[in-house]
Amino acid sequence: MxxxxxxxxxxxxxxxxxxxxxxxxxxxxxxxxxxxxxxxxxxxxxxxxxxxxxxxxxxxxxxxxxxxxxxxxxxxxxxxxxxxxxxxxxxxxxxxxxxxxxxxxxxxxxxxxxxxxxxxxxxxxxxxxxxxxxxxxxxxxxxxxxxxxxxxxxxxxxxxxxxxxxxxxxxxxxxxxxxxxxxxxxxxxxxxxxNRCFDRPRAFPSDHSRFLYFQKENGNPDYLAYDDTRLEVVMMSGLPGAGKDTWVQANLPHWPVIALDELRKTMRIAPDEDQSAVVNTAKALAKEYMRTEKSFVWNATNISRQLRCSLIRQFANYQAKIRIVYLEAPWEELLTRNSKRIAKLPENVLYKMKGRLEVPNITEAQAVDWVVN
Known part of the structure; x- marks a missing residue:
């Protein structure tokens, strides 16, 4: 439309x-x-x-x-x-x-x-x-x-x-x-x-070539990089209530999922407490999957580009192909969904997260999907 x-x-x-x-x-x-x-x-x-x-x-x-x-x-x-x-x-x-x-x-x-x-x-x-x-x-x-x-x-x-x-x-x-x-x-x-990028995005020989070009300091945009990836990591991104869990269940029902919300519940750590133990546990699980070349879902809000890039570098070091799936719903719908959650966030916290949101773009990974309601 x-x-x-x-x-x-x-x-x-x-x-x-x-x-x-x-x-x-x-x-x-x-x-x-x-x-x-x-x-x-x-x-x-x-x-x-x-x-x-x-x-x-x-x-x-x-x-x-x-x-x-x-x-x-x-x-x-x-x-x-x-x-x-x-x-x-x-x-x-x-x-x-x-x-x-x-x-x-x-x-x-x-x-x-x-x-x-x-x-x-x-x-x-x-x-x-x-x-x-x-x-x-x-x-x-x-x-x-x-x-x-x-x-x-x-x-x-x-x-x-x-x-x-x-x-x-x-x-x-x-x-x-x-x-x-x-x-x-x-x-x-x-x-x-x-540079063939005036009225359109610069074309790359492959998605992997594009990803490597933006990961390196002085790459060649025309270089066809050999794809040596051994597994895939699907990184979810979006505000609480955007529908990340539902998307994973509908699209990747048999994939192992590292969900930070679930780890918090298991470890009995509140969202407003120190999250270092939760993150370290999640990263340890991810490393184990990657060592065995097993694809998985990393399910968290991931609204900060800095955080996403830090994780993506770690995944790429294990020769993972990264796909970011960003979900978005109307603000009123987010508030409604949040109010029905057992571990709901205060509305002012959700609003602050909305203010910090950085929508993923195609320079961050081999693939980015934007699923917007």
């Missing part, structure tokens, strides 16, 4: 109803109270900048040529790209204004805002990715490995859409280095085209 942001401009008028948008979204109105350093944003506060960015975006012929859903995704990203600046902006003693960390925090805020708006999963995550990687076209060449940066990003969000957002962002600011910023975006477009 195609999704359209209700306030996204459309033909033939291509105009933005700012009164309606500001009237609905308090987070947008709050941008008016957030100043910016005039050296980089002489146009004024963050709301002024955001409006200029949106106006610049809808004037781009490349944006108007996109389908309605793609236009909506980019327009929503332009609205949200600086949403965290009020929470991160500081004024130094010398009068300089900065907002360090606003990009990553903005991506998290955008995910929560869009979840509450019930934006479909695929479009929500595309908007979040645009907010998170929106400045890449301006700074990709400063990365330790620019090639890997753009190839990795292309697996998550289209680089041509990133370049459109970046172009609108530069047009919507008054600064002395605007011409140089446009040059960087043009270079980004050329570089992505050279």
């Amino acid at each position: 195609n999704w359209n942001f209700p306030y996204c401009p459309d033909a033939p008028n291509w105009t933005i109803d700012w009164q309606a948008i500001e009237g609905e979204f308090a987070w947008l109105r709050s941008l008016a109270d957030c100043p910016q350093d005039p050296q980089y944003h002489a146009e004024g506060n963050v709301l002024i900048h955001t409006k200029l960015v949106c106006e610049a975006l809808i004037e781009l012929p490349q944006w108007r040529a996109l389908n309605p859903t793609e236009r909506s995704v980019l327009f929503a990203a332009a609205l949200l790209h600086d949403v965290a600046k009020p929470a991160t902006t500081q004024t130094d003693t010398d009068g300089a204004i900065s907002s360090k960390g606003h990009v990553l925090q903005g991506a998290k805020m955008a995910q929560q805002i869009l979840w509450d708006l019930q934006v479909p999963f695929r479009e929500r995550e595309a908007i979040v990715a645009l907010v998170k990687y929106g400045s890449l076209p301006l700074w990709f060449w400063d990365k330790p490995n620019p090639e890997k940066s753009v190839i990795k990003t292309s697996q998550i969000i289209r680089c041509d859409m990133l370049s459109l957002l970046a172009e609108a962002d530069v047009t919507g600011r008054h600064c002395s280095d605007q011409a140089q910023l446009y040059e960087r975006i043009a270079f980004f477009r050329e570089f992505c085209q050279e």
